[in-house]
Amino acid sequence: MTIYPSEIWEPSSDYHTRTGKLYSEAARDHLWMHFTRHSVFEGHGGAHNVPLIVKGEGAYIWDDRGNKYLDGLAGLFTVQVGHGRAELADAAMEQFKKIAYFPLWSYAHPRAIELAERLAHYAPGDLNRVFFTTGGGEAVESAWKLAKQYYKLVGKPMKTKVISRNIAYHGTPQGALSITGIPAAKAVFEPLVPGGHKVPNTNLYRAPEHLRDDPKAFGLWAANRIAEAIEFEGPETVAAVFLEPVQNSGGCFPPPPGYFDRVREICDEYDVLLVSDETICAFGRIGDYFACNQLGYVPDIITTAKGVTSGYAPLGCMIVSDRIFEPFRHGLTYFPHGYTFGGHPISCAIAMANLDIFEREGINEHVRETAPAFRAALEGLLDIPIVGDVRGEGFFYGIELVKDKATRETFDDGECERLLRGYLSKALFDSGIYCRADDRGDPVIQLAPPLIIGQTEFDDIAAKLRSVLEGAEAHL
Ligand SMILES: Cc1ncc(COP(=O)(O)O)c(C=O)c1O
Secondary structure, three states: OOOOOOHOOOOOOOOEEEOEEEEHHHHHHHHHOOOOOHHHOOOOOHHHHOOEEEEEEEEEEEEEOOOOOEEOHHHHHHHHHHHHHHHHHHHHHHHHOOOOOOOOOOOHHHHHHHHHHHHHHHHHEEEEEEEEOOOOHHHHHHHHHHHHHHHHOOOOOOOOOEEEOOOOOOOOOHHHHOOOOOOHHHHHHHOOOOOOOEEEEHHHHOOOOHHHOOHHHHHHHHHHHHHHHHHHOOHEEEEEEEEEOOOOOOOOOOOOOOOHHHHHHHHHHHHHHEEEEEEEOOOOOOOOHHHHHHHHOOOOOEEEEEHOOOOOOOEEEEEEEEHHHHHHHOOOOOOOOOOOOOOOHHHHHHHHHHHHHHHHHHHHHHHHHHHHHHHHHHHHHHHHOEEEEEEOOEEEEEEEEOOOOOEEEEEHHHHHHHHHHHHHHHHHHHEEEEOOEEEOOOOOOEEOOOOOOOHHHHHHHHHHHHHHOHHHHHHH
16 A cells, blocks of 8 residues: 655644644634534633644544544545555546546536446446535435436426434435434524434334344334335325435444345335435445445435545535436436536546555455454443443444443433543543544444554554543543
8 A cells, every 4th residue: 555655744733824823723713613512622721722633644643743543433434445545646636637627517527427437337236327416415415306306207296205214314405404313413404404204213222122132023113114104294295215224323223134125115115216325334334335235225326425535535426226317318307406516527536546446455355354353342342331332334333332231221411421522532532543422312432444454453443442431430
């Protein structure tokens, strides 16, 4: 693996902007960070500085003080092939020299065409048509709009509603946010796009008690809630079901056995489109280019982003079946939708080079082969009193923290605040691992490292988590 030499960056604790301010001060004064409580940066003092990440190599990142961290979240579920890949910069540079920008509005450029062909090749069934966006939320937004227009074109104009799952995150545009199932992320933006309905997710750990020990029965039960919601809303009004292969938010809920078989059956029965939101799960995260391939179902639309470029440039897309595209082949019909930067040539060139790395280095195979060892390292933490559950697939895990393991009692809001924000987030970072402590559902630690790590890093992650979690109860 080629890495940029470290000499190009010298660690320094006093990075200054052109006005002479420390970066952390300028960040505090001018930068608006995403999903971030800015009050924690008010005032001065090291503990409240904006964490400043200045370098990455492989699975590691460095802050401005020269401290090294294992990137346990691949940036944001994104940097699949690791940081510092010179080859991806070279691919971008080559494209810059040819043409840096051109849109996909009635014209096209070679990199978008090549990438569309390649993604169609990796996608299952007849998912052959690729519509580029700049990220996952735009892909989800596009898919809902497409579903609405598709049903108008085939004479079912009432089909506009969508079904998705509790606590699932599908992005921030107002349509995608309607699909999102996290009340706290939506409340201040209401009223959102009407027509988003929620069903239970596949959190086996929190399944109804009589189903907890029978994943197959739980899977059937959870899938049937989708049928129930379609019946309840009226099948003639429901356009699509949006599901992640493994739901991220809430802490990695894999589908129970048989779940997607039954969901596919339901979607066919009611003529509802199945959208596999693989913004996180695609590109090796669970061991295949698309998670639906590995889990054995064929959706009507895949939405994806993030790992397609390993984060070296923004890109997302939806991949659509021939059946859905069919009405758009004729007459005056077109999809009145697009983005200036959707399918940007630089992003597409990087994506092609990123996928070359996947093929050459066997990234998917590596994830499939070593995932059991990663899981085992994390399951070793189950002896710690507050570790209730370890779950996930591939290189994608959630560790749920509980107050009482026997009863699975969770923490109240105040305890969550003290545990996650008061202690864990900082303690994990201080221990040398960047990952996420999250309580959009029950409190979890989320792990989704670059897909290039092995046993040494699995053990290191587990050791760091242990050192922090064993002391956690004292901070409640
Ligand atoms: C499943 C899913 N869908 C959509 C999104 C939104 O993607 P973006 O932030 O690229 O808009 C995310 C982001 O994490 C996601 O996990």
